[in-house]
Amino acid sequence: MTRITLVEGDITAQQVDVVVNAAHSSLLGGGGVDGAIHRRGGPRILAECRELRASRYGRGLATGRAVATTAGDLPARWVVHTVGPVHLADEYEERAELLASCYRESLRVAAELGARTVAFPAVSAGIFGWPPADAARIALGTVAAVVAGREGGPEEVRFVLFGAEMYEVFAGVGRELG
Ligand code: ADP
Numbered sequence: 315m316t317r318i319t320l321v322e323g324d325i326t327a328q329q330v331d332v333v334v335n336a337a338h339s340s341l342l343g344g345g346g347v348d349g350a351i352h353r354r355g356g357p358r359i360l361a362e363c364r365e366l367r368a369s370r371y372g373r374g375l376a377t378g379r380a381v382a383t384t385a386g387d388l389p390a391r392w393v394v395h396t397v398g399p400v401h402l403a404d405e406y407e408e409r410a411e412l413l414a415s416c417y418r419e420s421l422r423v424a425a426e427l428g429a430r431t432v433a434f435p436a437v438s439a440g441i442f443g444w445p446p447a448d449a450a451r452i453a454l455g456t457v458a459a460v461v462a463g464r465e466g467g468p469e470e471v472r473f474v475l476f477g478a479e480m481y482e483v484f485a486g487v488g489r490e491l492g
Contacts, residue, residue: 316461317470318454320488322481325474326354329389331429332382334420336437337395339374341367341381346440347476351393355386359393378415380423392427394420398438401445410452413438417456424468433472436480446480450487458491 325333325347335351338344341363343352352360362383367374375381380396396416399409416437424432436453438444453473461467475481 316467328433330431332424332432333390347435358386378412380419401443414456446483
């Protein structure tokens, strides 16, 4: 059984196998959690990202997809980079599906790596403007559905929420979903 846990904190400090990055599609870094991961993780992560851009993702990583690099100087072993959708009310359904896909694809890549512990930020809930409670519903609902009743999944999927407000939103949605 996989435990789904919530902590308030900085994802770059987590002692886990996989840290998920809410990456820019360029894979070349950005603001928010992406900036923090590259700052704290050092230049090796960016070097691997450049390599991936050159070899496999000439046009960038598509929204909803995920790809792994090693984790440089972070305490984690790998970073799984996923590209969340920008929130756009007019295209809610397809974009919500893309956000769910970020979680599914990241967990698939983490499983391929043999990760036992995976930490997620609140993908799309920062610069990409997703309303926090809805981002939390999609995040928690999707991860719960992936790990439900599955043997051999990770031991822990940890949501690392930046700031007390985001933590409270996730905790509230977690209580709603049981
Ligand atoms: P996006 O572009 O997908 O919205 P952001 O990085 O802007 O990505 O924000 C995603 C979430 O990550 C936001 O809730 C933001 O506050 C949070 N965040 C920013 N820095 C960190 C960090 N070091 N650890 C965990 N979460 C972070």
